[in-house]
Amino acid sequence: MELESYLQRKLKEKDILLMTHIVLGYPSFKESFQIIEKMVAAGVDIMELQIPFSEPIADGPVILRANQKALESGATIQDCLSLAQKAAETFDIPFLIMTYYNILYKYGVSEFTAKMASSSITGAIIPDLPPEEGSTYLTCMEKSNLAPIMIFSPTTTSDRMQYLADFAKGFIYCIARKGVTGEKTTFSNKLSDYLSGCHNATSLPIAVGFGIKDRQDIQFLKGKAEIAVIGSQTIRIMEQDGIKAVEDFILSLQ
């Protein structure tokens, strides 16, 4: 699936798209698949499937623990890739792999990208791999026609945004604030200014993540971003109220 044209097409139907995130193998692979099913049924436009890693330095407590629990229950890369493939072949939305670079490095970067491509995965987000360190990865992604998602942060200078945008495909992931995933974000004028700065650096759609938790946050983002990313909040809801509640939550956002 060609990511950017898919997003542009969807954006003609909706004023903001929804991207959700799950940790594969948490609480189990069976439940991971059920959550994906519910999310797709509830109208999610794109999904980020995180392959758990033992040292997830960019993740906050909720996702960090989900990573750990998945690994403790024995999740392997093979299991994760199989589930990702099953999801991508079953559902008609794009799926991205999110993980840390060591997972690709140990698997073999070109083997990993080839595997993603043959599994109908659309792209990847690797938060600890800046383009300066990622030339092998970028070449392999290009070869396999996959979208390497680039990340902007509030500390990224406009020069650097331009530099990153040159490597980007699909969309740009804009981190809403300093800090790790799952903490509170203040939806303010400052955030709007930052997002307009992000738009200036790229013609691609932008996704905003970190701390989005309800309909109000998403309303705020309309007109300022093309994709809202929900990460930790669905994990919290699943932990408190079960998988069914996740579907209700996603429905309530739109």
Added chain:
Amino acid sequence: MITSRYYGQFGGAFLPEILVATFNELVTAFNEAKNDPTFWQEYENIMSSYSCRPTPLTFAQNLTSHFGGARIYIKREDLNHTGAHKANNVMGQGLLVKRMGKTRVIAETGAGQHGVATATMAAKFGFKCTVYMGEVDVKRQRPNVFWMERLGAEVIPVKDGTRILKDAINEAFRDWVTNMDDTHYVLGTACGPHPFPEMVSYFQSIIGKEARKQIMEIEGRLPQRIYACVGGGSNALGIFSGFFDDPVELIGAEAGGKGLDTGRHASRLACKDGSPGVAQGYKTYFLQNSDGQMKETHSVAAGLDYVGVSPILAHLRDKGRVRFTAATDKEVLDALTLTIKKEGLIPALESAHAFAQAFKEASKMSKDDIILINQSGRGDKDIFTIADAFADPQWQAFIKNKAKEYGA
């Protein structure tokens, strides 16, 4: 652009985007300091007035006679303020923090030595200080936690992951990505993304500079071998770097734990369990499974209990410039006992790994040979662990009494 530096295939700066600007600032500040001739002078001044530099080089007469081989010298990093080489790195980074105008420091700590050193530096320079420490280490190194808190630092026990040093590093990074505007992360060893491996080795190079001068003054010739323990690699690089251009064999002693064939150790370079990987922002040998998930490590010495190792040492191993070995917990306790009895010196459990390796080799060397052992720290902090290892009955009675006094 990120400036990163490689040592052979190791090193790099695998940074989340949010930290790129912070690292650029740090690289610039470090380069400016390094090129400013007054900076090293300022550093030496503070190390001689606040710590105990130059630290002595002690001839171990009794150990030398005991083994009947090489002449054994001990570089006394235990005589630094706070009792370990960690002071060197911390004071150096503290001076940089002042140059950068930041007001808060954070640190990870395993044994607690780096945490205590950071806390003293923060107290002296007037910085706020938070130290992350794995919950397991908090339990085994209580005296150091006590001192950090007295020194005004906030100690946060890390309850995630394996709850030891690597997990404390992750937590420190999580703090940094939130608070980088006023905060510097004082990484405690020669690991992590560029410039940390280079910067920490630069400050620790004071050990090797002194040691080379001292041995030339005392003996008028170079040693045959130098031994240092290797956790992240900072004390080893510190002493080794003084001799890189000399025909001197350099030996790094890693934590052999319960034995290299048990899987319960922290030996990344001396045995084939380690393999190249990328984590915590840099590329090196890690103890990881075939999926790339980090493994649990074990050592009697909290400061050596780490999954990664300096990328500089990884390269020096591959080049064959440094030989790596491992000493088991048991060998370490024996070496410690012998050193205490023969020389009246109390090495830290970490440092005792270097002693253990040197003791395996000293008697096979000629009486004309000279060896240097880096005593990276003093063992007082390990009193609980060492007392346990020896099952010291008087100590146990004392603790029981103490507990009664506290109403336990």
